[in-house]
Amino acid sequence: MGNTHDQDANKLGHDPLEWLGEEEADTETKPSVSLEASPQSSEPVLKPESDAPISEPEILEGPLTVAQVEEVHATLTTLIDGLPEGGNWTLDLSGVTQLDSSGYQLLVSAFNSCKLKQIAVSVTGLSESISELLTMLGDSTLKAMADKG
Amino acid sequence: MTRIISCVNQKGGVGKTTLCANLAHALASLGKRVLVIDADPQGHLSQHLGVVDDPELGLFSVLQEEHTLLQASVKVTDSIALIPPGRQLVRLESVHMKPGRGLLLRKAMQQAALEEFDFVLLDCPPSNGFLVVNAIAASKELLIPVTPDYLGLSGLSKMAKQIKRYEQVMGDFTELWIVISRFQRRAVNREAEQKIRFYFGDKVTPQVIFERAATAESPGHGMSVLQYAPNSKSSDEFVALAEQISQRGE
Numbered sequence: 001m002g003n004t005h006d007q008d009a010n011k012l013g014h015d016p017l018e019w020l021g022e023e024e025a026d027t028e029t030k031p032s033v034s035l036e037a038s039p040q041s042s043e044p045v046l047k048p049e050s051d052a053p054i055s056e057p058e059i060l061e062g063p064l065t066v067a068q069v070e071e072v073h074a075t076l077t078t079l080i081d082g083l084p085e086g087g088n089w090t091l092d093l094s095g096v097t098q099l100d101s102s103g104y105q106l107l108v109s110a111f112n113s114c115k116l117k118q119i120a121v122s123v124t125g126l127s128e129s130i131s132e133l134l135t136m137l138g139d140s141t142l143k144a145m146a147d148k149g
Numbered sequence: 150m151t152r153i154i155s156c157v158n159q160k161g162g163v164g165k166t167t168l169c170a171n172l173a174h175a176l177a178s179l180g181k182r183v184l185v186i187d188a189d190p191q192g193h194l195s196q197h198l199g200v201v202d203d204p205e206l207g208l209f210s211v212l213q214e215e216h217t218l219l220q221a222s223v224k225v226t227d228s229i230a231l232i233p234p235g236r237q238l239v240r241l242e243s244v245h246m247k248p249g250r251g252l253l254l255r256k257a258m259q260q261a262a263l264e265e266f267d268f269v270l271l272d273c274p275p276s277n278g279f280l281v282v283n284a285i286a287a288s289k290e291l292l293i294p295v296t297p298d299y300l301g302l303s304g305l306s307k308m309a310k311q312i313k314r315y316e317q318v319m320g321d322f323t324e325l326w327i328v329i330s331r332f333q334r335r336a337v338n339r340e341a342e343q344k345i346r347f348y349f350g351d352k353v354t355p356q357v358i359f360e361r362a363a364t365a366e367s368p369g370h371g372m373s374v375l376q377y378a379p380n381s382k383s384s385d386e387f388v389a390l391a392e393q394i395s396q397r398g399e
Contacts, residue, residue: 011340015302
């Protein structure tokens, strides 16, 4: 707390806004400039306009292993639920740095969900290392879709 | 000149949709023409305003540059038009941000003949992704409803940091409106209100929105509280708020 206006300040507990009072004296504590949805990226959003279309492939990035499947599963499920029946969907795997059998299983499961909704899926950006891994896994699904994409 | 205001707070349950729907009608009652944009894929603002059939056309196709804002609008009353979310808007929530993608809605607004409206109100989802970035980048004013309790203050703290980041890139917003919503006559609410006013001064609207039965009941009837209970205290609160926002921003 530490402010002078809180004569009956015993119900609220901690004051999450206290930093605003401190900031007056410390104008250098500015947050980093980025309007990114993802805090990890350093690419600012509000640059001069480009005409980047949104009808983009969905991009998966980073490792796709047992540690990430739950989160990615939730994302993909939401995405697929939102796709219209009979539509098209492109999945860009160029940012996937690591794939294990759980990740692979998740992708196949997602594609099967699409198949039920008669959504045509294509895969782009298969790196050489992921492609080799798919060969080792005996994959026929992803590579066929990559060929289509 | 059209005033473009995003109703935003990444915390859920603070009253963004309630505020947008009722403020739109309150502004209309003052003779203003209002365009409301439902940027939340849940479409609750549309339902609140009586558009329950989830139109196919909406903000999604505007952001895809397939339709203009006015093509995607539906008439709510003679003074209020609505852009519903469109059935596929949920897809855009997880779009990765890249240069230019935060400006798509601003571009759509620049291309639309918005001068027929006095106000554009955007109802944002409780998140911080593509849709919210687009809404904020298209706005000159922000309207931030806050619940007067610990979690409300915690959310406001995060929001204040976020706004500083936007202002470093876009310049200052012409107005920031903090509205204390869902107020109840409890000590903790009074204490939280004191703190919010202490830190944010005249950015906090004098009018507080109380948690009232009529406000909670009206969405189920597809009406604003001004239509559902025109003589209620709740209705008076939103009209008073509309007067404050309308007058100070002119």
